[in-house]
Amino acid sequence: MANIREIAKRAGIGIATVSRYFNDSGYVSEESREKIRKAVEELDYTPNALARAIFKKNTKIIGLMIPNITNPFFNQMVSEMEKLFRKQNYTIILCNTDDDKEKEQFHIETLRSYRVAGIVAMRTMTPESYRNIDIPVIAFENQISPEHITVASDNYKGGMAAFKHLYDGGCRKILHIQGPEVFIATTERLRGFIEASKKKKDALVDVVKLETDFHIKSLEPAIENIKNITDYDGIFVFNDISAAVVMKHLHDLGVRIPEQTQIIGFDNSFLGELLLPSLTTIDQPIKQLGKITTDLMIRLINGEEIDQKEYYLKTTVIKRSSTLGKIATSKE
Amino acid sequence: MANIREIAKRAGIGIATVSRYFNDSGYVSEESREKIRKAVEELDYTPNALARAIFKKNTKIIGLMIPNITNPFFNQMVSEMEKLFRKQNYTIILCNTDDDKEKEQFHIETLRSYRVAGIVAMRTMTPESYRNIDIPVIAFENQISPEHITVASDNYKGGMAAFKHLYDGGCRKILHIQGPEVFIATTERLRGFIEASKKKKDALVDVVKLETDFHIKSLEPAIENIKNITDYDGIFVFNDISAAVVMKHLHDLGVRIPEQTQIIGFDNSFLGELLLPSLTTIDQPIKQLGKITTDLMIRLINGEEIDQKEYYLKTTVIKRSSTLGKIATSKE
Helix, strand or coil: CCHHHHHHHHHCCCCHHHHHHHCCCCCCCHHHHHHHHHHHHHHEEEEEEEHHHHCCCCCCEEEECCCCCHHHHHHHHHHHHHHHHHHHEEEEEEEEECHHHHHHHHHHHHHHHHCCCCCEECCCCCCCHHCCCCCCEEECCCCCCCEEEEEEEEEHHHHHHHHHHHHCCEEEEEEEEEECCHHHHHHHHHHHHHHHHHHCCCCCCEECCCCCCCCCHHHHHHHHCCCCHCCCEEEEEEEEHHHHHHHHHHCCCCCCCCCCEEEEEEEECCCHHHCCCCCEEEEHHHHHHHHHHHHHHHHHCCCCCCCCCCCECCCCCCCCCCCCCCCCCCCC | CCCCHHHHHCCCCCCCHHHHHHHHHCCHHHHHHHHHHHHHHHHHHCHHHHHHHHHHHHCCCEEEEECCCCCCHHHHHHHHHHHHHHHCCCCEEEECCCCCHHHHHHHHHHHCCCCEEEEEEEEECHHHHCCCCCCCCCEEEECCCCCEEEEEEEEHHHHHHHHHHHHCCCCCCEEEECCCCCCCHHHHHHHHHHHHHHHCCCCEEEEEECCCCCCHHHHHHHHHHHCHCCCCEEEEEEEEHHHHHHHHHHHCCCCCCCCCCEECCCCCCHHHCCCCCCCCEEECHHHHHHHHHHHHHHHHCCCCCCCEEEEEECEEEEEECCCCCCCECCCC
């Protein structure tokens, strides 16, 4: 790889001028600029992004904190954001937190030490760690503080829509299988579900809480342990993978879906289409979530003040074969 | 964060000298070097990985090229490698190539400009782009050159094992649904399948090629277009997601699995366990693949010469309900 000395030699101008050019630190004539550009091209010189970052006080790197890269919802979000950030010439550093506070704190220090331009903190387990750092941060799902921007699906209305869809399909004894309480998204889904159920006096509702979100090996025993699961005519499961495990368990118990029990999931993962019967679910608008997060981050990096701090995007019921109700949207 | 001007002021020396120091572009006395190092340290509140990287000419960043982050096989590989690299204090820059040559070349330039310590090129579409760069590179699946290390599952023997498992389960008219030809992994699976079938004169085999690997929306019409798919008593599909789409299609056509048609996939994705019937598949040893790739990379970064260039890891048949054969391993 060529260095600055070779570029200066090839361009036929002084090292100091080339240095000013790369550092953007003083006058360089247009004629010299042209010569440098030509030399850079001829020598196949890759500008040193690190050195530039030090001079200009910022890198073109965005740090993405992801709870788990193998979780389809989050990896689809990352895939969206990666494409959009790339269009703005930003590169992604991806940090797997495993919903572990210490791992997340380690990653925050790493990202700070690399002087990233911004951080998207997805489902943070340690909001306090982001409060005093001088880098733009956007929270996805779990909030950081009222001063920080939060982006999420409207999980509350999604929970309401799930209840209504089952109720409209004729269910009157409905179970909600809730995800881990530390995830705001799952407690909001529960809250919406309960709120919607209060308006229907003829419906009985129960709630069971799981402590794992999508590791199949932990989900299976937890779901097999749910008492009287065959008593319900409708089950709203907090995510699609857990819903798939519930369907498998009911199938093993000889329960027919949707005739005896109707099932609705959450996320609209690719998985739902492949199941038998295919899974009705609540769609989170991944493309829009990715777009709004990316746009807001670029604006923050550019120093813009943004007054609106909370962005909750609309979810939609995706009707498939695991329920009997008609299509409804969370708007209804 | 401090800039070059503040560093010069604090160090009590000229900007040009500091610039020469950072650019490695001319004489800087040891005394000045020491002053600059001290100033950089004093002005930073977090250890500056970028500055350190420039001093030491290397970063603690590994670039991972991934064909698609939403593909379960590859995101599980990345998750494994991320954990192992983190133990060695390396951070990951993740680059989604979408199997697109131009995107991949863009990422290579970005990684070079950030002076990453090493690159893992998963399923590269542009091996020639890695040949002349002065950074350690390991190829995963698609080879870069005979001089570069390649890590992969033994897809050839995996293809043989898939044929044998169907044959041993009684199948005599067997279809292989092959993945895109540009992926070495899928052509190796085909080669193994054909080779194993040659030894069994009473078995008829056919091959159909798909041009997409796991985007369900493209897989569905492609699979629906396969002629006479109900004529086969055994189908070996090149990956689990495509196998799931095949199963769904056969189910819609009223074909009973495994009684009428047995199905075997490849990858051992979490998906297989959730299907009805659960999917027999060929396991790729993701943990070992991740471990060996990480270990080799650390050794290359440390300047070690490694004589063995090819690492093909053993696959295993995971017997579930979509086939009738007994458990076999690729060793047999």
